[in-house]
Amino acid sequence: MLSTKEIFLIASLLCFVSYLILFSFREDGVKGIRQLLLASVLGMAGNILYAYGRELSPLFAFEIANTVYASAPLAVFVGYRHLFGRRTPSRPLFLLLALFCAGISFFHYVVDSFSARTMLASMFQAGVALAIGHTVLSRRAAWHKPLYPKVFILSMCALVAGGHLFRALWQLYGTRQPVSLLEPSGWNVILLAAGGFALPVLIFGALLIAHRRIVLMAEYAANHDFLTGVWSRRAFFEMGEHELARAGRTGLPMSLLLVDLDNFKAVNDTQGHDRGDQVLMEFVSHVRHELRVVDSLCRLGGDEFAVLMPDTDLPGAAALAARLRAKVDMARERMAGVTLSIGVATLRDRDIDLKALIKRADIALYAAKERGRNRVFLEQEGTLPLVVKHAA
Numbered sequence: 001m002l003s004t005k006e007i008f009l010i011a012s013l014l015c016f017v018s019y020l021i022l023f024s025f026r027e028d029g030v031k032g033i034r035q036l037l038l039a040s041v042l043g044m045a046g047n048i049l050y051a052y053g054r055e056l057s058p059l060f061a062f063e064i065a066n067t068v069y070a071s072a073p074l075a076v077f078v079g080y081r082h083l084f085g086r087r088t089p090s091r092p093l094f095l096l097l098a099l100f101c102a103g104i105s106f107f108h109y110v111v112d113s114f115s116a117r118t119m120l121a122s123m124f125q126a127g128v129a130l131a132i133g134h135t136v137l138s139r140r141a142a143w144h145k146p147l148y149p150k151v152f153i154l155s156m157c158a159l160v161a162g163g164h165l166f167r168a169l170w171q172l173y174g175t176r177q178p179v180s181l182l183e184p185s186g187w188n189v190i191l192l193a194a195g196g197f198a199l200p201v202l203i204f205g206a207l208l209i210a211h212r213r214i215v216l217m218a219e220y221a222a223n224h225d226f227l228t229g230v231w232s233r234r235a236f237f238e239m240g241e242h243e244l245a246r247a248g249r250t251g252l253p254m255s256l257l258l259v260d261l262d263n264f265k266a267v268n269d270t271q272g273h274d275r276g277d278q279v280l281m282e283f284v285s286h287v288r289h290e291l292r293v294v295d296s297l298c299r300l301g302g303d304e305f306a307v308l309m310p311d312t313d314l315p316g317a318a319a320l321a322a323r324l325r326a327k328v329d330m331a332r333e334r335m336a337g338v339t340l341s342i343g344v345a346t347l348r349d350r351d352i353d354l355k356a357l358i359k360r361a362d363i364a365l366y367a368a369k370e371r372g373r374n375r376v377f378l379e380q381e382g383t384l385p386l387v388v389k390h391a392a
């Protein structure tokens with residue numbers, strides 16, 4: 001069997017491994033990583049102090065080792081709070097740590113009791129594990145799939161808390177309890193090993209959550225336009241194919257608007273790029289107000305946008321297009337004089353992919369531009385696109 005010193009060294013090594021893994025996450029923009037890195041360092045130091053503190057002085061062996069080791073799960077707790085978007089006032093945590101340290105000193109210098117110190121340390125660790133579990137549970141409304149990381153963390157919190165409570169009760173009521181931390185007796189070795197692995201396991205649980213956050217952030221970045229926040233070109237094609245398949249199944253109509261800002265380049269050239277950006281965002285806020293929740297506004301690139309409209313026929317799409325054009329036309333000052341040209345097309349039975357629909361909307365848009373801009377054109381089978389609304 002491993003000696004107790006070896007167990008502390010292995011636990012310290014695991015904290016070092018979690019530090020190395022966390023280090024690669026530090027610049028990914030996930031909150032809580034700094035606190036978890038700190039927890040790994042404190043865990044490493046605490047385990048080494050438990051193993052070798054006695055060779056330095058009682059102060060290192062008891063007060064410093066226990067306080068450093070107790071700080072580690074607290075830092076994990078704060079890391080979890082950040083990961084789950086919760087603020088954590090630091091003062092109560094420092095107060096808690098100070099009380100814990102005072103308790104250890106009391107049961108060292110005033111009443112020298114290994115049992116009391118062990119119970120205090122175990123109760124502290126159990127409390128922090130429960131607090132971490134509570135943090136995760138309290139945010140279950142915002143849980144994203146997969147559920148595995150959350151189930152893993154909650155199970156580990158329950159195990160850690162249960163293990164420490166068992167250790168505290170055993171120390172209080174059991175028979176043949178250990179009389180020192182490094183005692184190589186069977187149960188002591190098992191409980192120390194379990195306790196030593198608890199911290200890295202809780203950090204690994206946080207890593208699962210951090211990893212998921214990074215995936216979600218990458219997905220968001222790929223599917224949204226950085227400037228305006230609307231769906232990206234990539235998302236447009238993905239959603240378009242999805243809606244096309246749905247329309248094929250249900251037989252419901254589906255329409256598309258291709259919207260291009262008129263003379264937008266002039267805004268950039270005369271008023272600067274920032275004003276151009278502002279106009280793009282202004283346009284998006286106008287359009288968003290007019291859309292139903294099932295409609296999707298996407299930025300295809302530059303000043304060209306698309307509106308995907310499920311369950312909408314050509315007249316319905318034309319009506320929305322006319323509303324958008326008129327609304328933006330009325331906000332000329334905020335829009336720096338920019339107006340909209342819009343091409344409208346609707347899905348036909350023979351469309352097997354999005355390309356044909358986009359092409360017809362594009363032809364209509366081109367016609368709107370050609371005929372003087374600030375107008376809406378509808379696709380027309382076999383003939384030129386039909387104008388819906390002329391500029392005033």
Ligand SMILES: Nc1nc2c(ncn2[C@@H]2O[C@H](COP(=O)(O)OP(=O)(O)OP(=O)(O)O)[C@@H](O)[C@H]2O)c(=O)[nH]1
Nearest residue numbers: 227260261262263264265266268273276277302303
């Ligand atoms: N401010 C800003 N400008 C952009 C952005 N993306 C593309 N542009 C500019 O948008 C302009 C698009 O111009 P065009 O569509 O070619 O021309 P236009 O002036 O809108 O003319 P018409 O479309 O023919 O009415 C170009 O000058 C691009 O540099 C962006 O994110 N922000």
